[in-house]
């Protein structure tokens with residue numbers, strides 16, 4: 306079982322240690338105090354309503370002062386050393402989640418204004434958390450052990466449940482931006498979790514399509530479930546198939562590299578996965594990332610985005626957890642830039658065919674996982690969570 310220890314940083318932010326299964330007895334050092342004496346946390350930024358699009362925009366000008374690509378010996382998410390009092394007071398850890406010191410949303414919680422129109426604004430309520438995948442400053446998620454991957458999944462699941470229960474939260478979004486080309490401001494392997502006080506524009510579009518399909522089938526079918534079935538029957542865009550999860554390049558992929566990883570069972574979010582599903586996810590997610598990393602001689606920038614059902618009475622019943630992994634990389638030395646058609650009109654033009662990308666991902670040679678799937682499945686911790 307994943308061991309979880311919660312503590313507070315010197316400015317009151319919550320920090321949680323998630324220990325790999327089997328290592329939780331040696332983690333008393335986690336309760337080390339943060340001696341930095343940080344100043345109190347500031348007020349939230351603001352959200353403004355864009356009447357033209359019916360969408361909220363967060364204005365977070367205070368974030369300009371945040372850390373940007375610090376040298377390795379000043380990394381804020383490495384374990385604390387005598388020369389670097391980092392965000393993580395402990396001398397070692399497995400996985401850590403903590404509230405972002407420079408959040409786009411929060412720390413205060415509450416609802417966005419109702420009946421919004423031109424000129425409507427309010428505090429940028431919500432919560433932004435950082436997830437450090439490993440104490441090692443270099444490397445990437447694809448290089449983690451299967452056991453560590455499982456711990457990260459447990460952390461995502463735990464945080465999804467906790468954030469979903471907080472006042473005013475409408476959507477919980479775990480994600481990873483990988484690579485400076487995507488705008489990463491820290492090299493240390495990490496992800497983030499945003500808890501929004503509104504349903505984001507993209508989730509609103511996907512949610513409306515899902516609900517429409519759900520209603521048209523009298524609630525017997527989900528859109529994502531039907532697409533998964535269609536892709537598996539077709540086969541030409543499949544990347545991998547497991548017992549509980551499958552991954553494919555979608556029929557109408559927008560990005561040069563786009564993969565959807567979908568559970569076979571309809572679940573609303575990561576918190577709804579059972580232990581067996583999480584065990585397999587730890588393996589297939591690593592497999593997927595290894596394939597992406599094996600495509601080119603250098604690491605491929607990507608955005609790994611967990612789409613979870615919004616906390617909305619209308620959208621949630623039709624919601625279906627899935628991952629959308631996208632990359633603008635279209636060749637070893639070429640990135641796709643969102644220009645006129647895509648950025649201005651939202652009309653994507655893909656220079657690759659989904660079938661050829663899927664074939665490359667299926668056939669690429671990947672290094673073996675450090676923990677074979679069969680070995681993990683055989684451990685007694687495997688089914689626990």
Ligand SMILES: [Zn+2]
Pocket residue numbers: 377380381382383441442443493
């Ligand atoms: Zn680091």
